[in-house]
Amino acid sequence: MVDSLFADVSYFQAPVDDSYPYAILSFRSNDGTFRDPNFAANYEWACRAVESGRLACFVVYFYWRPNWLDTVCTHREMIEQAGGPHRRMITMIDVESGGNPGGDQSDGINRAYWNIADWLGDTRRVVGYANHGDFHGMWPDRPDGLRVIGAGYGRNPNLPGQIAHQYTDGQGFGGGLPEGCPPFGDCDMNAANGMSPQDFAAACGVGIEEEFMSALTEAEQRELLEKTREIWIQLRGPEGKGWPQLGRDAHGANRTPVDALAAVEDALERPRK
Structure with a gap:
């Protein structure tokens, strides 16, 4: 069975370079209206890496905040300024309780989801991220078919729609899997179990077949x-x-x-x- 590993980084790590060993990469664009200083460099590298065949796809995520429209607009603006959404780019909504109000935030999260889905033209290109508690507590009412990267250090949360699992924050939860990778050192790491990088890309609507069909009139x-x-x-x-x-x-x-x-x-x- 094929498992695909990939890192999840922000400005807390170094910008990515050609020492990165995996075929999927996830990196942050913004936290609310705060713009990640490493985004531009990471995005430029990811686009080149996809074109050269080094990456099968890449994920750009934003940390959801209650000012969801400002958050989404920041995400979209940053990507547009970097050349627009690459055909192999996936957007991830990072849903975490840290610094956010408690309770059900489904309305604001879903509004952010549909705004991005309309922008990208395919709901498959918008995935969620959460641990078990935040997934069910903050986002109990979710779009049908939502794909999710579930966070569970040391334990797989097996969330509905889960396509990958963030298994460590680089602090020893890997159970034998890498706790990080070049050029970042220890960092958040994910595993798409039973999926090749190409499988993961296809599941998110950015595979080779989808690209071929979208190129046709x-x-x-x-x-x-x-x-x-x-x-x-x-x-x-x-x-x-x-x-x-x-x-x-x-x-x-x-x-x-x-x-x-x-x-x-x-x-x-x-x-x-």
């Missing part, structure tokens, strides 16, 4: 769909039930072209009496 996508449907019909027959003109198999079902070729080969190889 609507007319080109319709044409591709029609041609795929025609090929499927030729291979499987009308309604996927084979072609009557090719005869029937041992179970009485119409043969497909593949079945018919196999029957011909069998007949040719069968000894003549």
Whole structure:
């Protein structure tokens, strides 16, 4: 089983460089309206790393605050100033109780979620982050299909929709997994269990196939769909039930072209009496 590791950093660590060893990276843009000083350098490197094939995708996160619109606008503005959202970029909403009001904050968090989803054009490109308590306490009413990175140092929280697990803050909770990586040293580390970096990217709507389809016009996508449907019909027959003109198999079902070729080969190889 493939597991993908990746770091989660901010200005508390050094800016990323080519010594970074993994194919996914997560880094902060802002905490409310506070702008992370390392964001521009990290974003520039991440965009270049995706283009060179070093990264499969990257996550840019913001720490949610009750002034959610100002927080979201700061996140969006920082990314626009850095060249706009890269096609392999994912936004993560960091939901934590530290410094925030207690109780249900679903309304403000969901408003932030939908604002970003509308901006990026795909709900899959917006993921959440929280530990078990904050996830259920601050965000009990969540969008359908939400993908989540669950925080649980020393224990996997297995949150609904979880696609990765932040397993350590670099302080000894890894249980044998890395507590950090170059060039950051000890830091927050995540594991996408059972997923390759490409799987993780696809789950967040920024995989190679999604990129290919988004590059096509609507007319080109319709044409591709029609041609795929025609090929499927030729291979499987009308309604996927084979072609009557090719005869029937041992179970009485119409043969497909593949079945018919196999029957011909069998007949040719069968000894003549």
